[in-house]
Amino acid sequence: MAEYGNDALEQVYAARSADELNAAYAAWAAGYDRDTLASGYCLPFQVLAWVSRYVKPDTGPLLDAGCGTGLSGPYLKALGYGAVEGLDFSEDMLKLAGSRGAYDGLKRATLGETLPWADNHFAAFLATGVFTEGHAPASSLTELCRITRPGGIAVFTVRDKIVDSGGFAAVMTDLAARGVWRQIEQSPPFRAFALDEPEVLVTAFVYEVLA
Numbered sequence: 001m002a003e004y005g006n007d008a009l010e011q012v013y014a015a016r017s018a019d020e021l022n023a024a025y026a027a028w029a030a031g032y033d034r035d036t037l038a039s040g041y042c043l044p045f046q047v048l049a050w051v052s053r054y055v056k057p058d059t060g061p062l063l064d065a066g067c068g069t070g071l072s073g074p075y076l077k078a079l080g081y082g083a084v085e086g087l088d089f090s091e092d093m094l095k096l097a098g099s100r101g102a103y104d105g106l107k108r109a110t111l112g113e114t115l116p117w118a119d120n121h122f123a124a125f126l127a128t129g130v131f132t133e134g135h136a137p138a139s140s141l142t143e144l145c146r147i148t149r150p151g152g153i154a155v156f157t158v159r160d161k162i163v164d165s166g167g168f169a170a171v172m173t174d175l176a177a178r179g180v181w182r183q184i185e186q187s188p189p190f191r192a193f194a195l196d197e198p199e200v201l202v203t204a205f206v207y208e209v210l211a
Contacts, residue, residue, distance in 0.1 A: 040195030060123030066130030070097025
């Protein structure tokens with residue numbers, strides 16, 4: 001998509017299957033951090049404000065869902081989160097995340113499918129930049145709630161364009177109606193890139209998992 005102004009990112013958003021998306025990220029992995037940070041990509045850092053507001057560092061393991069190259073990991077550690085695990089569907093991205101030395105465990109898994117953790121395993125999860133066009137589906141939230149313990153916290157961002165069209169609003173409302181979680185906070189839309197792409201807006205959501 002031309003609006004992103006980055007060939008690698010255009011390939012990611014042009015992917016029409018999981019295999020195409022995986023191939024696009026594999027090709028981009030080595031240059032991902034440099035390219036996105038040069039554009040002012042701030043989500044891996046901005047989301048930590050909500051994590052630190054609602055999740056105490058000693059409450060238990062935290063999942064970085066769709067961790068990519070692990071940009072958030074070192075900063076979670078710096079904030080005192082001692083048990084951080086990550087998942088991503090890209091093996092190449094996970095290798096880079098592992099090189100940061102900030103994760104206690106990294107697993108290759110796909111959001112939208114059954115995740116390789118037991119019920120109620122995590123005290124909280126964060127997911128930033130993964131709920132966007134052509135990426136993880138809204139149904140991922142149900143499975144993420146399953147592996148988060150009652151009283152745990154969910155912090156995630158959703159691209160403004162797909163909150164409704166991607167089914168996220170419907171899934172969030174359904175989970176609340178069924179008593180799976182309750183909303184704590186919802187931000188206004190804000191920029192995912194501090195420098196480039198001013199039209200790329202996301203909304204941050206914070207929920208408490210109830211069951």
